[in-house]
Each structure stands twice: as structure tokens, then as C-alpha cells.
Amino acid sequence: MVILASSWTPGASGAGLNEYPLDVTRYTLTIEPDIDKGFIDGTLIINFHVDPKAKSIVLDAGNLNVHEVTGNNVAAFSKNQNKLHIELSGRTQKENEIIIKYDGNPQNGLQFHSETGEAYTVYFTSQWMVSHDSFHDRASLHLNILVPKGKKCIASGELIGTGKRGDKTLFQWRQTYETPSYTYGFALGDFNEASDQVGNIKLNYYSSRLSGEVLKKVFVETGNILQFFEQKSGVSYIQNSYSQILIGRHYQEMSGLSVLHASYASSVLKDSSEIHLTSHELAHQWWGNMITCKNLDHFWLNEAFAVYMASAFNEHKFGVEKYNSDIALYKSIYDDLVERNKDKPLVFTGWEASRDNRHVVYYKGAYVLHLLRQELGDAAFWAGIKSYSQEYFGKSVETIDFQQAMEKSTGTDLDDFFRKWVYEK
Numbered sequence: 001m002v003i004l005a006s007s008w009t010p011g012a013s014g015a016g017l018n019e020y021p022l023d024v025t026r027y028t029l030t031i032e033p034d035i036d037k038g039f040i041d042g043t044l045i046i047n048f049h050v051d052p053k054a055k056s057i058v059l060d061a062g063n064l065n066v067h068e069v070t071g072n073n074v075a076a077f078s079k080n081q082n083k084l085h086i087e088l089s090g091r092t093q094k095e096n097e098i099i100i101k102y103d104g105n106p107q108n109g110l111q112f113h114s115e116t117g118e119a120y121t122v123y124f125t126s127q128w129m130v131s132h133d134s135f136h137d138r139a140s141l142h143l144n145i146l147v148p149k150g151k152k153c154i155a156s157g158e159l160i161g162t163g164k165r166g167d168k169t170l171f172q173w174r175q176t177y178e179t180p181s182y183t184y185g186f187a188l189g190d191f192n193e194a195s196d197q198v199g200n201i202k203l204n205y206y207s208s209r210l211s212g213e214v215l216k217k218v219f220v221e222t223g224n225i226l227q228f229f230e231q232k233s234g235v236s237y238i239q240n241s242y243s244q245i246l247i248g249r250h251y252q253e254m255s256g257l258s259v260l261h262a263s264y265a266s267s268v269l270k271d272s273s274e275i276h277l278t279s280h281e282l283a284h285q286w287w288g289n290m291i292t293c294k295n296l297d298h299f300w301l302n303e304a305f306a307v308y309m310a311s312a313f314n315e316h317k318f319g320v321e322k323y324n325s326d327i328a329l330y331k332s333i334y335d336d337l338v339e340r341n342k343d344k345p346l347v348f349t350g351w352e353a354s355r356d357n358r359h360v361v362y363y364k365g366a367y368v369l370h371l372l373r374q375e376l377g378d379a380a381f382w383a384g385i386k387s388y389s390q391e392y393f394g395k396s397v398e399t400i401d402f403q404q405a406m407e408k409s410t411g412t413d414l415d416d417f418f419r420k421w422v423y424e425k
């Protein structure tokens with residue numbers, strides 16, 4: 001994601017109150033958004049594992065109204081601020097299935113634009129779907145979305161079918177691979193669309209304002225970027241489609257799709273090398289969605305990687321001068337932090353607390369990856385990135401995992417480098 005000053009919503013470090021580790025395996029949600037009323041109605045089935053000794057579980061539920069929780073072992077439930085406490089009884093199995101009915105007017109997390117007839121999700125999922133917001137609990141998702149007839153709906157995973165339901169259309173999306181809940185989402189509206197194909201992967205572009213022809217121009221590099229990240233990570237893109245939607249005022253990656261600010265197209269059309277944000281959000285399909293920081297103290301492993309990989313693509317596509325000018329920008333942001341005594345180690349608590357802290361995570365982090373590449377040399381650095389990405393694809397990571405993967409791959413002791421640039425300042 002790219003956090004704009006006005007769009008940050010605090011919260012979201014996971015339920016954190018579970019006595020025994022909670023492992024959700026699948027969410028199955030049927031949701032009906034009402035764009036004019038900014039309202040949603042949802043029925044959610046959660047399949048999860050928890051130690052049979054656990055007497056309760058805690059889920060995140062934003063400001064949603066939960067009116068029913070049922071299941072074989074559900075004894076009672078209560079909502080306390082943004083937490084949903086569910087008491088369990090008489091269990092011998094780790095496997096559980098519960099059904100939750102809820103509704104509400106999400107204030108954040110789901111953006112409604114009644115003037116354009118659009119809606120889309122951003123950070124954070126529990127504001128529109130009861131979920132376990134932990135960064136290290138990965139689950140698959142079945143998302144069934146009911147939208148007014150004629151509207152299009154793009155969501156996490158792949159579209160497996162659509163059907164008529166009265167005056168609505170039901171879109172059925174399936175994400176078969178597991179990711180943390182913050183990567184789930186959808187967008188709906190009266191979109192024009194265009195598509196390209198790269199190998200077996202269909203690239204879809206949507207906007208309610210721009211024509212298909214213009215969309216193709218804006219996103220012309222997507223296939224090249226995707227192939228570049230496949231090569232650098234050594235891991236194929238995870239599914240058969242990737243969608244980009246120009247909508248609203250956010251930049252947000254989700255599983256298999258990204259939303260980009262509605263005005264983003266104009267800067268790309270003015271200067272075709274201004275595609276950093278296309279690259280940034282697409283990079284998260286590897287670094288972020290599939291290789292995920294275990295908690296937000298290590299958020300630079302998501303965001304600095306996305307920033308840096310976008311610059312690495314710029315170098316590949318436009319030459320070293322473009323790369324150097326990106327790095328000079330990141331260094332100047334870092335120098336400014338140091339000068340104002342706002343610098344921090346890359347691993348720290350409270351990245352969301354200020355713009356300066358966010359700059360540490362995004363831009364100092366990207367600058368440090370550049371320095372690491374200088375330290376190791378191109379061949380060793382990229383071999384290390386590939387080895388790290390392959391080893392941890394589909395897993396959650398801390399900074400030590402990255403350091404050790406780079407050390408193992410390159411045969412270099414990086415203690416001094418990581419102490420100086422990552423753990424200390």
C-alpha cells in the first residue's frame with residue numbers, strides 16, 4: 001500500500017487476545033453492499049483450528065453489528081469495542097466451523113462513493129468482515145458479493161462464476177491460496193475494462209472514467225513488471241489473473257488485485273516512466289502478500305521491498321539514471337530524517353504514528369536495500385533476494401529471516417551491516 005496522509009487508519013495488529021494460537025483456515029463470506037446507504041450485510045462462515053482446551057476465541061470486528069453467532073460448539077458471544085469474543089464448549093476436535101451474521105456502516109476499510117456508484121476496500125479488513133487480523137494467520141477466502149445488476153465486481157482470488165439473484169448479480173470469487181486477512185478485498189462500479197495477456201496470466205484494467213484504449217496505455221508495462229518480479233523472486237505469480245482498478249483516493253494492494261487513485265492515470269499519460277506505483281502494488285503480490293512481515297515492527301520487509309523493487313524495475317526498463325535518481329530521492333528523505341533527529345532503526349514499534357516513521361519504513365528501508373546491494377555486489381545481492389523469496393514464499397517473516405537468508409546465500413557475515421543500518425541508527 002501507499003499511505004496518503006489522510007487515509008491512515010490506526011489499529012490492526014491482530015486480535016492478540018487469544019489464549020491459544022488461533023489458525024483460521026478459510027473464510028466464506030456472502031456480502032451485500034449498499035453503496036447509497038454505505039451499508040453492508042454479511043454472512044460469514046469461519047473454519048479454524050484451535051487447541052481443544054481453548055474455551056474461547058477472539059476475532060476482530062471493527063464497528064460491525066454482530067447479531068448472530070452459531071455453530072456446534074458456540075456457547076455465547078459478546079462484542080466489546082472492536083473485538084468479538086466467542087465462547088466455545090464441549091469440544092474434542094481442533095477443527096471448528098462457526099457462522100456469523102452481521103451488518104454495519106463501515107467508516108473506514110470500505111469506501112463508498114455514491115456519486116460515482118463505486119465502492120472499494122482498503123486497509124483494514126475487519127472493518128467490513130469479521131476476521132482474525134493477525135499478520136501471521138493465513139487463510140483462503142471464498143467471497144460471494146451481491147451487487148446491483150450491471151455493475152462489475154473484482155475481488156481477491158479468481159472469478160469462478162456469476163449468477164442472477166433477483167435484481168442483483170452474484171459474483172463468486174475464490175482465493176485458494178492462503179494469505180493474511182489484510183490482503184482481502186474487492187471493488188465494484190460501472191467500469192470500462194481492457195485486458196492483456198502475459199503467459200497464462202490475464203491482466204485486467206478497470207476504470208469508470210477512462211476508455212479501454214486509454215487503460216491499456218496506462219498499464220502497458222504491467223506484463224513486463226510482473227515477469228521482472230517473477231525473475232527476481234524466482235517464484236511464479238500465484239494465480240491466473242491480476243486486476244488493477246483506477247478508483248477513489250487510495251493505493252492498496254490486495255490478493256490478485258490493486259486499487260490505484262483515480263487520478264493516477266494522468267501522471268502516467270504525461271510521463272510514461274512514472275509507473276512506480278503500478279510496480280509498487282504489483283511487487284506486494286510477492287513481498288507483502290506472500291512474504292509477509294510477522295508483525296508491524298518488521299513492516300519494512302513489506303513496504304521497503306515494494307519501494308525498492310519498483311526502482312529496480314525502473315533501472316531494468318529505463319536505465320541506471322532513473323534508478324539513481326530514485327535512490328537519490330530515498331537518500332535525501334533519509335538525510336532529512338537524520339538532520340531533524342527523526343531517524344529510527346528499521347525495526348521499531350509504531351510505524352504508523354507519524355509521517356516521519358512511515359518515511360523510515362518506506363524510503364530509508366529502500367535506501368538500505370540499495371546499500372546492501374552495494375555491499376554485496378549485484379550478482380550476490382540478487383541471488384540472495386531470490387533465495388530469500390523462494391524460501392519464505394507463503395510464510396511470515398522477521399528481519400532475522402531476511403538477514404540469515406542473505407548470509408546463507410552469499411556466504412557473507414552481515415551482522416555489522418544489519419546492526420548499523422537495520423537494528424540501530
Ligand SMILES: [Zn+2]
Nearest residue numbers: 001002303306
Ligand atoms: Zn505498499
